[in-house]
Amino acid sequence: MKEMSKIVKTVANFVYGFILIYGFYIIVHGHLTPGGGFQGGAVTASAFALILVSYGSVNSKKFLKKDIFSLFESFGLTLFILLAFSGLGITFFYNFLANYGSWFGDAAVIGVNPGNMNTGGLIPLMNMAVGLEVLSALGVIVLIMAKGAEFTRKKENS
Amino acid sequence: MFGLLETGSGSWSAIIWVITVLVIGVLVIYVRNKGEDSYKKNTEQDKPFISGNPEASKESSHLSASHIYWGFTEALKGYYKPLVEMHTGSINDYSCWIITVTVIVLIVIGVS
């Protein structure tokens, strides 16, 4: 992909941070509001896609590295499955942190509530693991597809 | 020991079968050994007799796969031609078959 005009790049620079923050917001509030790991991760990954489109695949290689993305991907997945394993004393996926008082351990109010962040037990942690996984996995997909598009363009030109 | 597998109208035991085959095999070998023994190794008895023609080289005598059952497929040409043509390899046809069969099954189950 080629670099786009200066206007696009400036706007992308400006918007990039906001999209990231919004994505992380969705990930962290996954247990309270619509959204969660996957949705937030997808939003975050769209920021990477924006950078890729506006700066072109050659320039964006400096800050979007496939290697780091795939490392984070397997890290997030492993974290998720380890969290699931951690409840194995009772059953797999058992939410032992909920209502325990410590991390995300406040008892959730049944019914209408103001939305206390500090509830949910393992669920917010799992959301974060999934969010990490999804943002990096979609980042890898976007990068690989950009690489493939490069190849097909070369083939069409020749 | 000879665990019998009940098949509803009889039973089957592989062990008995193996023992029977071994017994018959021993008998056959015994009978065969009683026969005339005029064969001698490494004489001209070993060579194939092709009406005096020279023997073809071994490499050229190998029969490749598409020649085997040529007669079978040739005789059933009317069956094979449409069947092979049915496997077009086009993804559109694959989905066509799935949809068609699903519709037929829907009708059959719905009516029954």
Add this chain to the structure above:
Amino acid sequence: MIDNLPYIAVAFFVAFGIYTLMFKKNLIKIAIGVCLIENGVNLFLITLGYRKGAVAPIYTMAPSGQNMVLPTPQALTLTSIVIGIATTALILSVAMMIYKHYGTLDTDEVRRLRG
């Protein structure tokens, strides 16, 4: 009639998807056909859980005393969307690989395996 509108939309989605799968000759269009059917099925699931005049099933700052729609189909739909993303990404990447080797996306030519 107006209540059944989502189901009619589902029928259209699925019908167009099936049409695309059966008659369109481009691999990318076939990927689009799969996406269409998937969206139709997702819409079907969402509609199953909808109750008229109900609000979203989120208790955070929820208006009290109102009916909520069924959350289970929404969870199912979310899962199915996630799976759908993976499927679509995989179909498109494989289509790219096919284009790399065959130089075409026409289904009539992408059939070296047959017979």
Add this chain to the structure above:
Amino acid sequence: MSILLNNSPILILALPLLAAFLIPLIGRINKKTVGIFSALVLAISLVFTILLAVKVITVGPQIYVFGAKSSGLTLPSGLNVPIRIMFQVDAMGIFMGLITATVSFLGAIYSLAFIKKTEGMDNFYSLLLLLTVGMFGMEFTGDLFNFFVFLEIASIASVALIAYRGIDFGEPAEAGFKYMVVSSISALVVLFAIGILYGEYDLLNIAALANVIKYSQLDKIALALLLPVLAMKSGAVPMHMWTPDAYSEAPAPITMILVAASQASLYALFRIVFSLYNVNSNTLAAGWIIIIFGVLSMFIGVTMAIVQKDIKRLMAYHAVSQTGYMLLGVGVGLAVLSNPVALKEYGITSLEGGIFHIMNHAMYKGLLFLTAGALFFRTGTRNLNKMGGLAHSMKYTTIFFIIGAAAIAGLPPFNGFASKLLIYESVYKFNPLLSIIAMVVSILTLASFVKVFHSAFLGPKLPQFNDVQEVPQSMILSMAILSCVIIFFGLFPDLIVKNLVHPAVMALVEQVKYTGTVLGGM
């Protein structure tokens, strides 16, 4: 120890899942260890499966609930619904689980030597483990939506594995594309049917659904949608076209696992018609549909196999044909399900034949695909016309091929004969014509394997294969294990039928056994 044993239904899945996610991390440190690591994990999983099988056969069906102590959730109104995701492992599920565990473990061992390329090798093993997880999940789950998720996991992983060589060659990518499209159609149709059932009964748990199902018009539609697409995933004619493409282009160990994956779909089909619908539905119609799928698969599969030149494609058509036997046996059992006299007289036997054939087929077809992979590994071609005289240099492979071919053709004393005998004799009482077709197909199977044997192994040593050697030890090991299993099953079929197959059949036939374990424990 007991905590491990109590959690064994999930550990069978979760350990390969954890390993699949860890492998990319391990692969960064040392690429060579990933294969041994995944084989090790699958071995542990196999051990757990055997332990669980002993428990299920002796104690009874096991229920494993995710994230809670009991399967039900009592609402404030007093209504008790089985809302949680759960695994329900009965004799039939564990029967399939044993097949999956064995096959994937041997596939991993075989891959140690077979997959030579180091680039992307960690991804290969990750996907292999994910495919195993998907298959286990399909076999153990007691929840319809969960079944859909595992179906998709298995099909996505298998597509990625089929197209694994697609970077270098075009054909694997093509096969992967076709398989992906048909399997996503089938998965979406399954999801649609699940949506129909959910909309009608507000339940996703199979046992709870089976308890309330009425066979209304909507249920009929759901059944009619589920039946053909699951038959398609297991490769029934006339929707079998993806099978030869996918099986021939995947790497050989993956093809062996794909056979087991298609049987997992077959298991789901049986689960739907037996455990979910059972006698509530019109079993005669459903049974005859399955029988017709079976007969078509048997006959068209084997006749197409005779004219093939590609060795793996030929074997893939045989896989279609052998699937027909299973469908025939189980279809006859289903058709007489609501007739207790006929069920007792020949229905159970026919079901036993069909179910036993699933395991036998996974073993001998796996062995045959592995020998085909061994030929490809050494000669670099799959074309039978270019092969010849390989028995001179690959003695072990030849022996294994003979064992596999004899088993698939139903020659005594190998295992194929035992299950085919059960099918022939019981189906003959149901309808003689079907039995005769089955026998003819068996003869044609033998004929086409004679062709493969003659053109690949017999004949003079060809000059271009002068430096061909026997395959590496890990490949021989996995083929040898499969051969031993085949011979053991062939010599003592009664042991297997009595201890594994008969409980599995009864778990299918007696619906109460399936529903009772969930609803009784609530």
